[in-house]
Amino acid sequence: MIGLFDRLARPLLHALDPEDAHGLAIKLLKFVPLPLASRDDKRLATRVFGLNFPNPVGLAAGFDKNAEVPDALLRVGFGFVEVGTITPLPQAGNPRPRLFRLDADRGVINRLGFNSQGADAVLKRLAARANAGGIVGVNVGANKDTPDRIADYVRLIECFAPFASYVTVNISSPNTPGLRDMQQAAVLDDLLARVVDARERVAPNAGPVPVLLKIAPDLSLGDLDDVVGIARSRRVDGMIVGNTTVTRPASLRETKKANEAGGLSGRPPLALANRMLAETYVRVEGVFPLIGAGGIDSGASALAKIQAGASLIQVYSGLVFRGLGLVAEIKHAFLAALERERQDNLKEFIGADAASVTAEPWPV
Numbered sequence: 001m002i003g004l005f006d007r008l009a010r011p012l013l014h015a016l017d018p019e020d021a022h023g024l025a026i027k028l029l030k031f032v033p034l035p036l037a038s039r040d041d042k043r044l045a046t047r048v049f050g051l052n053f054p055n056p057v058g059l060a061a062g063f064d065k066n067a068e069v070p071d072a073l074l075r076v077g078f079g080f081v082e083v084g085t086i087t088p089l090p091q092a093g094n095p096r097p098r099l100f101r102l103d104a105d106r107g108v109i110n111r112l113g114f115n116s117q118g119a120d121a122v123l124k125r126l127a128a129r130a131n132a133g134g135i136v137g138v139n140v141g142a143n144k145d146t147p148d149r150i151a152d153y154v155r156l157i158e159c160f161a162p163f164a165s166y167v168t169v170n171i172s173s174p175n176t177p178g179l180r181d182m183q184q185a186a187v188l189d190d191l192l193a194r195v196v197d198a199r200e201r202v203a204p205n206a207g208p209v210p211v212l213l214k215i216a217p218d219l220s221l222g223d224l225d226d227v228v229g230i231a232r233s234r235r236v237d238g239m240i241v242g243n244t245t246v247t248r249p250a251s252l253r254e255t256k257k258a259n260e261a262g263g264l265s266g267r268p269p270l271a272l273a274n275r276m277l278a279e280t281y282v283r284v285e286g287v288f289p290l291i292g293a294g295g296i297d298s299g300a301s302a303l304a305k306i307q308a309g310a311s312l313i314q315v316y317s318g319l320v321f322r323g324l325g326l327v328a329e330i331k332h333a334f335l336a337a338l339e340r341e342r343q344d345n346l347k348e349f350i351g352a353d354a355a356s357v358t359a360e361p362w363p364v
């Protein structure tokens, strides 16, 4: 049924302007009753950040920015869904066009700029589904014109903690000027101190919501040393590696679109994303788990992400080119790998290749 949905919907979506296609995809998920995905094999279940995931395949932030369809996405087989990025106040984001499909490269460039309906609207939706179950993470960011970025994150943690399975502090989007500067050591230390403090403050009522940090794949290794050091000392629960890249690999074939400003995702930055994930994994030394995102568009690339150091994975751009069937394909590939290696779960695979990935020449 999902295969049929993909076969009918994908040609239509590809014929449209990418942002219109995204709007239509959300509407289809809202109004077309897709069947419940078959129950996950027990070997795919995993406990991470104190949460029980039915499978490790998540939807990355940016697809369901306003929490319109998290339950439809869980139904079609995702093990977890991350909604957002949500900003405190509604904001329109950058002018259109701001989303580009690089078909020949299987990549996407976006400079959406945190278009968000704002915290109040999203909070209402999440409160309405509070008892629906399933793991729904909430990704939060600062308003473009805010006088105090850190205060925006604190406010969002306070308001979303009761309804979020976890909260992601997103300081890595390239499309809000200055946002990525929050990855600098002094600012990051202050941010995480105040965010973790907010989490503790609301915990008696909201429960101990895990706090994750989402970073860019464009950090220098020196900066990554600082970021991981601070994340460890401030006791975040995990990191997501990573967001879109502002770099443009020399191999890109869609050279005209490659010049569009914004963050590149999908297949082109796969090697960079895996390298940064492995570099993060070796620095974290098992103190907290990682979510791997960037360039997954097949079962093999998903398994490589686990082997580079991810306990959980997230996909977004791969869905544009492969459809929702990608989720089942990844799960099948994981089960095939378990059979092949005679394992009961994916634990042995996590980070198994991190050392060798970090020894490779730097991906260009």
Ligand SMILES: Cc1cc2nc3c(=O)[nH]c(=O)nc-3n(C[C@H](O)[C@H](O)[C@H](O)COP(=O)(O)O)c2cc1C
Pocket (backbone or CB within 6 Å): 060, 061, 062, 063, 065, 084, 085, 099, 108, 110, 112, 114, 139, 170, 173, 214, 242, 243, 244, 265, 266, 267, 293, 294, 295, 296, 314, 315, 316, 317, 318
């Ligand atoms: C159109 C688009 C919008 C995105 N919006 C967000 C966002 O709001 N917040 C965020 O943290 N990441 C956002 N991302 C980044 C994704 O969550 C993910 O980290 C990145 O795209 C790499 O994964 P992929 O190659 O599977 O797409 C966005 C990505 C795309 C393609």
